[in-house]
Amino acid sequence: MVTPGPRPRVLILSYDAIDIDPRVLKQMRRLADDYEVTTCSPGASPDPRVEHVALDPADVRPRGRVGNLLDDIAREREWFGWTYDHLPLVVQTRARLRGRRFDAVLANDAETIGAAISVAGADRVHADLHEFYPGLPVEDSPLGYRQRRYWTWLIRRFASRVRSSTTVGAEIARRYREYGVEPGVVTNAAPFRDFSPRATGGPIRLVHSGNPFRERGLAEIMQAVADSSTDVSLDLYLTYNPPTDREYLVALAERLGSRITVHEPVSQAELIDTLHGYDVGIHVLPPTSENNALALPNKFFDFVQARLGIIVGPSIEMAGIVSERGLGIVTEDFSEAGILAAVDRLTTTSVDGFKAAAHEHAEALSAQSQVENWASAVAEIARSA
Template identity: 60%
Template sequence: MVTSDGRSTAGRATLLILSFVPIDGDPRVIKQVRRFVDEYDVTTCSPGPSPHPGVTHIEITGDHTPPRGLLTRALDEVAHRTEWFRRMYFQTPGVIETMHRLAGRRFDAVIANDAETVGVACRLFGAARVHADLHEFFPDMGFEDSPMGKRHQRYWTWMTRELVSPVASSTTVGGEIAKKYHEFGLEPGVVTNSTHLRDLPFREAGPTIRLVHSGNPFHERSLAEIMRAVAASPADVSFDLYLTWHPEKDRAEFVALAEELGPRITVHDPVAQSVLIETLNEYDLGIHILQPVSTNNVMALPNKFFDYVQARLGIIVGPSVEMARLVREHDLGVVTEGFAESEIASAIDALTIERVNGFKQSAMRAADALSAERQVEVWADAVRRIVDSSTHAR
C-alpha cells in the first residue's frame, strides 16, 4: 500500500495512474491497472470508485470549489479574451481539484491518461517522471468549423505542444496517430486498444450469415447505411446491433429504422463488457464502417475491432488506414471500396459462407498476436525506464 505522501509501505516502487474519466469504465486504463498492480504500489486518481481492490484510490469528486475573488475572476476574463491558455488550463475546476488531492504525494512514475491530465502530472511530479498515454490525436478531434471550434483546436494544439511534449515518454493507440505526434516533438510507442486473449471456439457460419455491431449509436459509424444494405441484400444475411443508450435520441432513430426495414435487422440493449466477447462469439462478422469526418476517425483502431478478433469473428471495415491494414495483414475479412452505402452493400452482397468461415479461421489464428497481453508490455518498459531513472536520481 501507499502512504499519504505517496511512499510504499512494502519497499516497492510507486506508480500513479491518473485519469479524468472513471477508470472502472475505461477498458484501456483498466489494462494499465491490471498490468502494474502486482509489480508496483499503485495509486489511481480519477472520478468514480476504485477500479481494483489492490490499489490506493483517490477520487476526483467535482465538489472542490476554491475561493475566487475579484482579482481571480478578472484574470480569468483576461485569459479567455486573450487566449492565455496556460491560465485557462490550470484554473479548470478539475485540474484545481486534482492538484489539491495529489498535493504532497510522491511517486516514482506517473501514467497520465489523455492530454488534459499531463499538465497536472508534470507540474506536481516533474516531466521526467511522467508517461503520457494519448488515446487519440488531440490537436484534431473533429472540431466544428466555427470560431469556437477553431479556438478549441488552438487550445488542444497548445496543450499538446506545451504541456505534453516535455514528458519522459508517451504511447498512443496506433502507428498513424503516432506519426502525427512527431510534429509536436513526441515519439510515441504504440499500444493498441486490444482485448484480453479469450479461449473461445470456432463456430461455423450458416445458413444465414450473421453480422453484428456493438457500441454507441453514432451516425458517423454508418449504421443506417449498413442496416439498409443488409435489408436489401440478395445474400442471406442478418444484422444485430447492441447499442448503448447514449445518445438516446440517436438510438431511438436506429430502433425505428430497424422496425421499418424488417426482420433482418435487430437492435438489442447493450450487454456488459464482462460478457460482450462471449455474446459476439455467437455471430459471424463484426462490422465497423467509420466515416472519415476527423483525423482520429481516419486513423482509428478502436476497441471493438479487437473485440471482434477475440470473439473469433470475421470483420468488415471501411478503408480506414489502421483497420484496413490489419484486416489485410491477417486476412480477417473485407475492406470496402469506400464509405458510401452502395460500396458497403457491394461488400455485403459478395459474402459467402465459405469466405466467412475462412475469415473466422483467420481470427482464430490472429487472436493471440492481436491480444492485450502482447501490447501492455510497451507500457511496462516505459514505466520501468522512468522508475530506474527515478531510483538513480535519489
C-alpha cells in the same frame, strides 16, 4: 536474510472513470502486481489492490464575479495556461495529491499530463494518448477552432516534455511526431480469449457495438444490410450516449424490418462473450475527422478475440490489418453502396475462412504483448527515480 525494499510507487491518472475504461484497466492490472499503485480518477476504485483517490467532476467551486470575468477573458484571448490551471479536475488533482511522492506516473490523455507534471515532474511521467488530439472533430465555428487550438496547445506544451509516451496506432504515432512527440504504440487490443470459431450458418449474423453517433455511419450500415441479396442480419448493441442519436437508430431499425435489431448495451466484461455468438463484426467509420480516419478502436480487437470475420472501411489502420492478416473485407469506400457490395460478397465459406484467420492471429493481436510496452516504460522511469 535480505529484506526486500518497498515497491516503487506508481500513479495512474485519468479524467475518465477507470473502472469502465478498458484501456486504463489494462494498465492498472498489469502494473498492480509489480508496484504500489495509486489510481486517481472520477468514479469508483477499479481494483482492491490499489489505493484510489477519487475526483468529482461535479465539484465546481464558485469563482465569483472577478474569477468568472478572468475566465471569460482567458478563453477569448486564448490564455490556455490560465484556462488549464483552473479546470476543476486539474485543481482537484493538484490539491488531493499535494505532498505525495511517486516514482512514476502514467497520465492518460492530454488534459491529465500537465497535472501529472505538477505532481511528479516531467521526467517521471509517461503519457498515454488515446486519441490524436489535434485531429479531434470540432464544430465548424470559431469556438470549435479555438477548441482545436487548445488541444494542440496541450500536446505541444505538455506531451512534448514528458519522459515517454504511447498512443493507439502507428499512423497516429507518426502524426504526433509533427508536434514534437515521439510516442510508441500500444493498440487497444483486448485480452486473449481461448475461443474456437463457431461454424457459420444462415443467416450470416453481423454485429456492431458502441456509441450511436450519427457520424459513425451506422444508418448506412443498417440500410445496406436491409437491402442485401445475401441472407444476413444485423444486431447493434448501442449505448445511450447520445440518446437522441440512439432513438433515431431504433426508429430506423423498426422501419427497415426484421433483419435489423437494436439491443441494450452490454458491459465490457460481457461483450466478447456476447459477440462470440455472431459471425461478422462490422465497423465502417467515415473519416469525418482526422482522428476517425486514423482510428484503430477497441471494437476491432474485440471482434478478433470473439473469432469473428470483420468488415471495415478503407481506414488506414483497420484496413491494413484486415488485408494483411485475411480477417475479412475492406469496403471500396464509406458509402452505403460500398457497404452493400461488401455484405453481398459474404458466404458461409468465406466467413468461416475469416474466422479461421481471426483464430490464427488472436494471440498476436491480443493485449498480452501490447501492455508490456507500458510496463517497460514505467520500469525505465521508476529505475531512475
